[in-house]
Amino acid sequence: MWIHPPQSHLAPGNRRSRWIWLYNRQVPAVPEPLRGWLVSEDSLTHRLSHICRQPLRVQVLQHGLSRPRLAESRVLGLEPGRLALVREVRLLDGREPLVEARSIIPLDVLQGHWRMLARLGEQPLGAVIFSRPGLRRKALQLALPQAGGCWGRRNHYRLCGRPLLVSEFFLPALVQRLLG
Numbered sequence: 429m430w431i432h433p434p435q436s437h438l439a440p441g442n443r444r445s446r447w448i449w450l451y452n453r454q455v456p457a458v459p460e461p462l463r464g465w466l467v468s469e470d471s472l473t474h475r476l477s478h479i480c481r482q483p484l485r486v487q488v489l490q491h492g493l494s495r496p497r498l499a500e501s502r503v504l505g506l507e508p509g510r511l512a513l514v515r516e517v518r519l520l521d522g523r524e525p526l527v528e529a530r531s532i533i534p535l536d537v538l539q540g541h542w543r544m545l546a547r548l549g550e551q552p553l554g555a556v557i558f559s560r561p562g563l564r565r566k567a568l569q570l571a572l573p574q575a576g577g578c579w580g581r582r583n584h585y586r587l588c589g590r591p592l593l594v595s596e597f598f599l600p601a602l603v604q605r606l607l608g
Contacts, residue, residue: 445571445580445597447499458570458579461606462598466581469565472527472596473519473554479605482522486550489516489528496532496593503567503584504591506534513538513546515553526602528578529553532593542587553594562588571597579603 450467458466465475477484494514501508513533518525531553538546541560548556557563564586571580580597598606 445573445577447569447571447582450568450570459607461608462579462603465598465606466570466579467568471554471558472529473552474558476519476521476526476602480521480526484552485520485522486552487518487520487525488550489518491515491517491548493535500532500593503569503582504532504534504593506591511535515548517553519552521601524601525599526605527599528597530595534591537587537590537592557585557587557592566591571595 465472468475473484492514493511495509496504496506496512496514498508500506501510504512506512512535513531515529515531515533517529517531519527519529533545545553545556565583566586567584569582569584571578571582573579578597578599580595582593582595585592585594
């Protein structure tokens with residue numbers, strides 16, 4: 429594993445979204461077809477595989493030790509500047525990008541069976557963490573697009589009692605498919 433600088437490889441538009449906490453399933457003004465995808469508690473990877481015309485592919489943009497952003501550290505309860513495994517990927521239907529995701533996995537999660545998360549390669553994180561018991565969603569934030577940003581969600585999970593953060597941004601091709 430390499431230590432990477434704290435830069436993001438995700439498209440700039442993904443950082444132009446306003447995060448809001450979602451309480452009691454009260455979703456703000458979100459187009460109806462997107463609502464179920466944004467608040468679902470199941471695997472986004474699994475959902476995508478059902479609408480893809482070709483096998484779902486994972487393109488790894490970054491995978492290594494890095495310092496999470498301050499807001500990410502706060503959500504996870506990590507000391508600012510503490511290293512974590514940061515993974516950024518693009519999920520594609522063939523060559524068409526549908527989702528960009530950023531996962532923050534604190535180092536204490538990478539123990540026992542979960543050490544394998546450090547070596548996922550092009551395997552989707554969702555396919556792994558949803559395949560075993562012990563995953564619970566603690567909180568959900570929605571990303572509301574602003575000035576060219578993307579719809580998205582940030583799941584704060586507990587994996588066998590340890591924190592894990594997964595941010596997923598819905599790219600225009602996916603939004604167009606869902607809105608039909």
